[in-house]
Amino acid sequence: MEEILNQYETVxxxxxxxxxxxxxxxxxxxxxxxxxKYKNKQIAVFNFTRRNEWYACQNACPHKMEMVLSRGxxxxxxxxxxxxxxxxxxxxxxxDGSNLNGDxxxxxxxxVKIVEEEVFVGFLD
Numbered sequence: 001m002e003e004i005l006n007q008y009e010t011v012x013x014x015x016x017x018x019x020x021x022x023x024x025x026x027x028x029x030x031x032x033x034x035x036x037k038y039k040n041k042q043i044a045v046f047n048f049t050r051r052n053e054w055y056a057c058q059n060a061c062p063h064k065m066e067m068v069l070s071r072g073x074x075x076x077x078x079x080x081x082x083x084x085x086x087x088x089x090x091x092x093x094x095x096d097g098s099n100l101n102g103d104x105x106x107x108x109x110x111x112v113k114i115v116e117e118e119v120f121v122g123f124l125d
Contacts, residue, residue: 004065007041008058008108010097014112016122021116025117033070033083035059036121043110043121044070046094053082053093054112056121062105069107
């Protein structure tokens with residue numbers, strides 16, 4: 001199970017080496033997540049229209065090791081955009097991946113950019 005989580009690592013905007021085309025803006029529902037595959041990773045992409053922002057994170061729940069975060073509920077906690085796992089309702093920041101419930105488990109996050117109605121997610125390799 002650890003090998004699933006070990007493949008995910010947060011990427012900061014300044015470190016991006018590859019911008020992967022995830023799809024078109026119209027491919028992603030508003031205020032919900034969609035899942036893409038990049039190499040051996042499943043990435044949840046969120047069109048958070050209530051905030052007029054886009055986010056991406058690992059799709060793997062670090063607690064149950066299931067690929068479900070793209071189906072979680074988006075919201076905000078103290079103005080921090082978050083995703084709630086649909087299995088156990090633990091919440092994670094979509095900005096830095098921290099666990100907003102105070103647990104040690106966290107998720108990897110990835111930068112997203114929109115160019116001419118196309119959605120790109122940033123990766124290191």
